[in-house]
Amino acid sequence: MVNASQLVERLRDDKRALPRLMTLVENEDPFALQMLDALFPLTGRAHVVGITGSPGTGKSSLIASLVDRIRISGRPVAVLAIDPSSPVSGGAVLGDRIRMLARFADSGVYVRSMASRGRQGGLAWATAELVHLLDAAGFPLILVETVGTGQDGTDIAVLADSVVVVQSPGLGDGVQAIKAGILEIGDVVVVNKSDQPGADQMVRLLRNSFGLGQSSSNRAVPVLASNALSGEGVDSVLAAIDAHCDWLDQNGDRAVRRERGARAEVLSGLRTSLERRLAQRPESSPALTNAIARVTRREMTPRRAVEMLTAPLTGSNVS
Amino acid sequence: MNTESKATTDNDSVHQPPIGESQGERPPVRVLIAKPGLDGHDRGAKVLVRALRDAGFEVVYTGLFQTPEMIAAAALQEDVQVIGLSILSGAHMTLFPRIIEELRLCGLADVLVVAGGTIPKADIAAIKALGVGEVFGPGTQLTTIVEYITRNAPAPSPPW
Ligand SMILES: Nc1nc2c(ncn2[C@@H]2O[C@H](COP(=O)(O)OP(=O)(O)OP(=O)(O)O)[C@@H](O)[C@H]2O)c(=O)[nH]1
Ligand SMILES: [Mg+2]
Numbered sequence: 503m504v505n506a507s508q509l510v511e512r513l514r515d516d517k518r519a520l521p522r523l524m525t526l527v528e529n530e531d532p533f534a535l536q537m538l539d540a541l542f543p544l545t546g547r548a549h550v551v552g553i554t555g556s557p558g559t560g561k562s563s564l565i566a567s568l569v570d571r572i573r574i575s576g577r578p579v580a581v582l583a584i585d586p587s588s589p590v591s592g593g594a595v596l597g598d599r600i601r602m603l604a605r606f607a608d609s610g611v612y613v614r615s616m617a618s619r620g621r622q623g624g625l626a627w628a629t630a631e632l633v634h635l636l637d638a639a640g641f642p643l644i645l646v647e648t649v650g651t652g653q654d655g656t657d658i659a660v661l662a663d664s665v666v667v668v669q670s671p672g673l674g675d676g677v678q679a680i681k682a683g684i685l686e687i688g689d690v691v692v693v694n695k696s697d698q699p700g701a702d703q704m705v706r707l708l709r710n711s712f713g714l715g716q717s718s719s720n721r722a723v724p725v726l727a728s729n730a731l732s733g734e735g736v737d738s739v740l741a742a743i744d745a746h747c748d749w750l751d752q753n754g755d756r757a758v759r760r761e762r763g764a765r766a767e768v769l770s771g772l773r774t775s776l777e778r779r780l781a782q783r784p785e786s787s788p789a790l791t792n793a794i795a796r797v798t799r800r801e802m803t804p805r806r807a808v809e810m811l812t813a814p815l816t817g818s819n820v821s
Numbered sequence: 822m823n824t825e826s827k828a829t830t831d832n833d834s835v836h837q838p839p840i841g842e843s844q845g846e847r848p849p850v851r852v853l854i855a856k857p858g859l860d861g862h863d864r865g866a867k868v869l870v871r872a873l874r875d876a877g878f879e880v881v882y883t884g885l886f887q888t889p890e891m892i893a894a895a896a897l898q899e900d901v902q903v904i905g906l907s908i909l910s911g912a913h914m915t916l917f918p919r920i921i922e923e924l925r926l927c928g929l930a931d932v933l934v935v936a937g938g939t940i941p942k943a944d945i946a947a948i949k950a951l952g953v954g955e956v957f958g959p960g961t962q963l964t965t966i967v968e969y970i971t972r973n974a975p976a977p978s979p980p981w
Contacts, residue, residue, distance in 0.1 A: 512981065518928055519980040521900035526977060529848035533979045592849060593874035596881045599895065603883060606894040613898055617849065617879045 504540040506638075513639045520639050524614060527635060528628040538631060541638035546760065548637040549747050550644045552662030554624060554684065557650030559670040560694040562601035563730035564739070565645055569602065569611055571733075571740050572643060578610040580641040582633065584626050586649050587617040594618070598647055612641065624648035624655030627774065630767050633661065651684070659687040660766035663759055664746045666690045666739070669708070671700035685711075688723055690742045696727040696735060721749060772815075849879045850974045853901040855887040857920060860910035869905060869937070872963040876971065878903075889916070889923040897927050902974045905966075908938040913948065921951045933973055937961065 513520045526534030553561045565581055572579045583598035594617035605611045618626045625648060636644050648658050659665055667688035672695070685691060691712070693705045708725045724742045728735035750756040785791060793807040802810075854870050856863050863885050873880045881899045883891070896904055904924075908916060917936065924932060936948060937957040945956045954973060957966050 516980060517897060518900070521898055522977060522980040525851065525900045526979065529977070531979070587849075587879075588874055591875045591877045593877040594849070594879045595870055595874050596879060596899075599881055599899070600884045603891060603895075606891045615881050615899060619849070 504537065506540045506544055509537060509540055510544065510638065510640065520612075520635065521614070524632050524635055527631050528616065528619075528626075530628075538634060542634060545634045545637040548633075548641055548644050549664070550633055550637075550646060550662045551743055552646050552648060552658035552665040553668060554648040554651060554655055554658050554665060554687075555668035555692075556670075556684075559650070559668045560730045561647050561650070561668050562598040564668055564692065564694055564728060564736065565598075565647055566602045566604060567728075567730045567733050567736040568645065568740055568743075569605060571736060573605065573608060573610060576610070577643055578612075578641055579643045579645065580612040580636040581614065581645045581647065582629065582636065583613070583615050583647040584618055584624070584629060584649050585615065587619050589620065592619070612636070618649055623657040624651045625657045625661065630661055630763075655684065656687050657766075657770075660759075660763050663750060663756060664689045664743055666692055666743065668692045668694050669704065670695040671698045671704050689721075689746045690739065691723055691725045692739055693725065693727045694730050696729045697732070701727055721746075847976070849877055850903065850970075851879045851881065851899060851901040852903040852905060852970065852974075853881045853883065853892070853896050853899060854905045854907070855883045855892045855895065856885045856907050857887050857889065857892060857916050858908050858910040858912050859886065860908075861885060862909055863907070865909075865938070866905075866907040869907070869963065869966065872967055873905075873970070876967045878970070889920040892920055893923040893927045893929060896924065896929055896932055900977065901932065902977060903933045903935065903970055905970075906934065906936050906938075908936065908940065911939065913938070913940050914944060917948050917951055917953065921953070931975060933970070933975060935966070935970065937966070 513523070523534050523537055527538055553565055555561055562583060565583070569579055569581065581602065583596070583602075585594055585596045585598060587594040596615035596617060599613055599615050602613050614632070616626050616629065616632065619628075621627050629646065633644055633646065646658065646662060648655050665687050667685055667690070669691065670693065685708070691708055693701055693708065695701060705725055705727050712723045712725055726735060726738050726742060728739055730736065750759070780787070780790065789811060793802070793811055796802045797804050797807050852873055854866055854873070856866050866882075870880050870882050881895065881901060883895050892904065892906070906917075906920065913936070921934070924930065924934070930952070934953045935955050935957065936953050939959055940948065940956055942958065945958070948956050955969055
């Protein structure tokens, strides 16, 4: 096994090493996955912030503006920005970086784009693993921009320590935002494009609705207005993120979230791995072939066949 | 996967199996498309971006007015295997040497660089001599560019 601290040194000395390792982990290269094995014990130190919200609300622009402010204190920061892959070709246009070009010469900022590669829910298959790499490499703060998503992009809630939901006026009147469900995962809610008509109204509406119901953790969810282009209000967004970070530590919620994250990553990995294996070579599993045959002969319902197949995993006793 | 440069429609019902590698295919190749120089036209670059996406590439697009330093920084951080540069300003003979030099300084000499735009035939040999893989003049078919990149993109090798 490779020595983890030597590995981190290599990542620091060779500027190409971390980006390349990320590519190879994304491609499930066995060498890179071994490097991740070695690095994994070093992870868990970074604060991971998810930035999510409907397409075009200004997530990337807001990140660029946040990064400017984060750098004032000298904190290094990594950005992982996900865009959707074409379901037809498998290719992707990764266009988030274009909003974040200003700090290209700043060695304390690392921006990486990735494609969802067919995964639904706002993240890519390898997003969590790339976050682990950035974490091990020593970035204390990692911002993850999800695919622009209306409703079902809630996977970020289990990957991130803090979730910022970005809305903007002009995409409905705010009631849509409440109905969409994405607000429920927000630890901080931002109405971006505060220079646009309807922004004040949207802020008021969202504040009212958050005054009534509360997020899962019984913490008041701040609703803030920002203009990502001028930077107005962005200081408050950063302050709210930092406040949530402190709150997690003071209330012990960070440990709860980490456990939830570990659980979600293992379970979703398990699901994916099973699906892939079965899709590739169903005949390679005699148990599966047998189960399908029994269902075909009407000896067993599909539900019981699934129970039989998963019994070794769940520890239940099915014959 | 990258050889499928067929015309595609936006048919969302087609299900893409998770990650190509398990199917014995090459994982998507990462490409940076950038426009160095001061001309403000990126229609051609955007058309190429779409064509590459439709051919299965993952394309980082950084848009207009990119300096050599910005191009090298993006290529490094995004770990692209290919850089496509489109120049319409006529400044190619000053820009290309600076870009290639910057890439070398960043340790990116193995990245495949291709060029397109309004580059006169007489300059092509000099540009290729700098280490640019291919120069695509005006009127080049998109499929020619896509095929060239598909065939010549280096596979990402382990960093040590
Ligand atoms: N007027 C105004 N425009 C903004 C603001 N923030 C972003 N924009 C513009 O909104 C558009 C989309 O911004 P992005 O930052 O790319 O939005 P995004 O949410 O990252 O988009 P996707 O990643 O495609 O979902 C761009 O044209 C931005 O210039 C803002 O505060 N005010
Ligand atoms: Mg974006």
